[in-house]
Amino acid sequence: TWAVSKADMLMTSPDGRDADNIVFGSTLSKDQHANKRFDYLLTNPPYGKDWKMDQEVVEAEAERGYGGRFGAGLPRISDGQLLFLQHMLARMKDAKDGGSRVAIIMNGSPLFTGDAGGGGSEIRRWILENDWLESLVAMPEQLFYNTGIATYVWVLTNRKEKKRKGKVQIINASSFWVPMRKSLGNKRREISNEQIKQTTDLFTAFKEGEHCKIFEATDFGYRKITVERPLRLNFQASPERIARVKEETAFQNLAVSKKKYPKEKSAEETEGRKLQEAVLAMLGTLQPTLFKDRPSFEEALEKAIVGARHAVPLRITAPIRKAILSALSERDETAAVCRDENGNPEPDPELCDTENVPLNEDIHAYFDREVKPHVPDAWINTAIVDHKDGKVGEVGYEISFNSYFYKYELPRSLKAIEVDIKDVEKDILETLREVTGGISIPQAGTPQASRWKPYPQYKESSIPWIDGIPNHWEIGPLFVLAHERKEKNEGNKVEKVLSLSYGRIVERDITDNFGLLPESFETYQIVYPGNIVLRLTDLQNDKRSLRVGLVGQNGVITSAYIRLELFHRIDSAYCYYLLHAYDVVKVFYSFGGGVRQSMKFEDLKRLPILCPPMDEQIAISDFLNRETARVDVLVAGMINSPAGRGRLSCLTGLLVEYRTALISAAVTGK
Numbered sequence: 001t002w003a004v005s006k007a008d009m010l011m012t013s014p015d016g017r018d019a020d021n022i023v024f025g026s027t028l029s030k031d032q033h034a035n036k037r038f039d040y041l042l043t044n045p046p047y048g049k050d051w052k053m054d055q056e057v058v059e060a061e062a063e064r065g066y067g068g069r070f071g072a073g074l075p076r077i078s079d080g081q082l083l084f085l086q087h088m089l090a091r092m093k094d095a096k097d098g099g100s101r102v103a104i105i106m107n108g109s110p111l112f113t114g115d116a117g118g119g120g121s122e123i124r125r126w127i128l129e130n131d132w133l134e135s136l137v138a139m140p141e142q143l144f145y146n147t148g149i150a151t152y153v154w155v156l157t158n159r160k161e162k163k164r165k166g167k168v169q170i171i172n173a174s175s176f177w178v179p180m181r182k183s184l185g186n187k188r189r190e191i192s193n194e195q196i197k198q199t200t201d202l203f204t205a206f207k208e209g210e211h212c213k214i215f216e217a218t219d220f221g222y223r224k225i226t227v228e229r230p231l232r233l234n235f236q237a238s239p240e241r242i243a244r245v246k247e248e249t250a251f252q253n254l255a256v257s258k259k260k261y262p263k264e265k266s267a268e269e270t271e272g273r274k275l276q277e278a279v280l281a282m283l284g285t286l287q288p289t290l291f292k293d294r295p296s297f298e299e300a301l302e303k304a305i306v307g308a309r310h311a312v313p314l315r316i317t318a319p320i321r322k323a324i325l326s327a328l329s330e331r332d333e334t335a336a337v338c339r340d341e342n343g344n345p346e347p348d349p350e351l352c353d354t355e356n357v358p359l360n361e362d363i364h365a366y367f368d369r370e371v372k373p374h375v376p377d378a379w380i381n382t383a384i385v386d387h388k389d390g391k392v393g394e395v396g397y398e399i400s401f402n403s404y405f406y407k408y409e410l411p412r413s414l415k416a417i418e419v420d421i422k423d424v425e426k427d428i429l430e431t432l433r434e435v436t437g438g439i440s441i442p443q444a445g446t447p448q449a450s451r452w453k454p455y456p457q458y459k460e461s462s463i464p465w466i467d468g469i470p471n472h473w474e475i476g477p478l479f480v481l482a483h484e485r486k487e488k489n490e491g492n493k494v495e496k497v498l499s500l501s502y503g504r505i506v507e508r509d510i511t512d513n514f515g516l517l518p519e520s521f522e523t524y525q526i527v528y529p530g531n532i533v534l535r536l537t538d539l540q541n542d543k544r545s546l547r548v549g550l551v552g553q554n555g556v557i558t559s560a561y562i563r564l565e566l567f568h569r570i571d572s573a574y575c576y577y578l579l580h581a582y583d584v585v586k587v588f589y590s591f592g593g594g595v596r597q598s599m600k601f602e603d604l605k606r607l608p609i610l611c612p613p614m615d616e617q618i619a620i621s622d623f624l625n626r627e628t629a630r631v632d633v634l635v636a637g638m639i640n641s642p643a644g645r646g647r648l649s650c651l652t653g654l655l656v657e658y659r660t661a662l663i664s665a666a667v668t669g670k
Helices: 002-012 017-021 052-062 081-090 119-129 193-205 239-245 249-255 262-284 294-309 318-327 363-370 401-405 414-423 425-435 572-584 614-640 645-667
Strands: 040-043 101-107 133-138 151-157 167-172 178-184 187-190 212-216 221-228 233-235 329-331 353-358 394-397 458-463 466-470 474-477 482-484 498-501 504-507 525-527 532-534 548-550 555-557 562-566 608-611
Touching (some): 002 017, 040 081, 081 151, 133 401, 221 363, 239 262, 239 318, 249 318, 262 294, 262 318, 294 318, 353 363, 458 474, 498 555, 532 572, 572 608, 572 614, 614 645
Parallel strands (some): 040 101, 133 167
Antiparallel strands (some): 101 151, 133 151, 221 353, 498 504, 532 548, 532 562
C-alpha cells in the first residue's frame, strides 16, 4: 500500500515533493503525522478489517483518554473503521484556527454496531454531542471492485454554518448511478457528473425532500432502561420434580470431596451420599400439593425437615435449600409474586428486558405509555445508570439509515388481481381443465373475494404498512405475545435437522452434502411444534427470500435463526401467516444493523402485532390453510404440466400473487 501510494504521488505531484508525506507504517499504531493539523481530511479505510496487529498500542493510547486519539472508545476488534475516523478527527484544526472538514467513506457497520455504553455507540455519542456530524450520504451499491456492499460517506466538521448547528443532514443517493459498460470485479456501477451535481445540490440546499432528511443530533440518541418483572413460581413435591433435585449442582456436590487423602475423601463422600438419601427421603414425605405462593411451600418444607430430623441428622444448608426450591418450582404467571426479606418483588431474570427510550423523551412517561399497558407489574431498574450523566439508563446512539427512507410496497387488492385473471379467462379455464383432469373450477367472472364480507367497522392502525383494521381488533408489541428461546442441542439429543426453505420448515437431508454442514449439530438449537422461526440475516444482500417459517415437528435448526415461543394469547398458525404477510411487503428490511443488516429479537420486539379475538385467529388460520392449499395444488399442477408452459407462466404468477394478497387481506381483517 505504501509503495503504490508513494508511486502515485511521485507521478501526479508537479515536483514530487508531496510524496514525502507518504510515510511507511500503520496509521493506528504508528502515527507519523502526530504534530500536524489539516484543513481537509479524506479517507477510505478498509471495511471490516480487524485491528489485532495494532491492539496493544491502540489500547494503551485509549487509556490516555482524550489526551490520545482514541479517548471516545474502542470499536469491536473485528472492525477498525471507527478508529480511523477518530484518527482523522484528532487531526482537525481547532475551530478558533478556522476548523477542518473531514470526509470518510465506510460500510454500514459504524452507523449502528455497538450497544449503549459500548465502544461503537460511545464514539457516535462523542461525535454527535460535539455536533461534528454534518451529513451522511448513502452511496449506490456495487461501486467497488472488491465488494458490492452499501457504503456511506460521513461528512464532519467543527465549523458548521449557523443553520446546521445541532442538525444532521441525511442524503439517500443510493439510486444515483449508471451502469458501467464493462464490469470491474464487483464494480458494475459508477456515478455520472450529473448525479454528482445532484447530490451536491441536495447538500447545499439543506432542505427536506424525497432524497433528503434533516434531524436534530439528539434524534439519534436513546436511553436504554432495564425493565424488570416479578418472579412468579409454583411449587410441588411431585416425583418428577423431586427427581430434578438430583440434577442440581449443590446436591451433587454433597457426595464430592476435596480431601487430599483417599481414606478421608472416601469417608466424606460416603457421608455425603447418606445426606443425599436423607434429603430425598424427606422430600418424599411432602404431599404433592401444588403451592402457588412460596411462603406456604417453605412452611410445609420446614415442617418436613423438622420431622425428618427425628429419624436422622439432617442439616439443610443454604445452597441445598436453594437447590430444592429451584428443582421443585416452575414459572407460573398465575402464581403469587415471590418477594425478598424486605417485601420487595424479586425480579425474574428470564423476563428481564430493555427499552430504548428516545433521548428527548422522559423515561417514565415512555414507560407508562409503552410498557405499563402491556405488563402492568413491570418496573424500571433504577440501579442501572449512565456512566457519564448518572441518570437512570445507559445512553446510546445509532443511525438507522434504512428506516428513514424505506417505502413499503403493499400487495394489490384481490379484486385487481381477479380482473387480470378474467382478462385471460378462456386460456385459464382450458389449461386448468387439462391440469386438474376436468375438475370444475370457479370462473374468474365470479370473483372469489365477493364471497368474503368485510367487517362492519374499521379503525386506523397507525402502522405504516397497514391501513384500517377491524374496530374490535387490538394491536400489541411482539414482546407481550412471544419471547425468544434458545435451547442448545447438547449431546446431539435431537437428531432430526430442519431448515427454512421458501417460507416452510422442512426436514433437511444431511446426506446429500448440499450446502455447508457443521462438524456437530450440538451448536444448533432445538425447536418444537408451534414455534416460529425467522431468518433475519443478510437483509441487505438477499431481498427475495421468504424469512418466516412455522415449526411442525421436533428438530434442530441453525442458531443463527430467531426462535419465537408464543404465549397463550396468540395462535401459532395465525401469527405465522401475519408475519408472512409482513415478510412479503418487506417490513423487516426497514430494520436491522451491521454490514449484513441482521436483526436480533431486541430489534424485533416492538413489531406491532394485530390481535383479533382467539376464535377469529383460529378461523383465519383455518381459512388460509384451506384456501392456500387449493392455490398451491393448482400452481404445482401447472408447473409440472408439459402442456402450454408459455401460457401457464402468466397464470402461475397471478395465482402466486393472489395467494399472497389473500393472506394479507385475511390477517389484516380485509
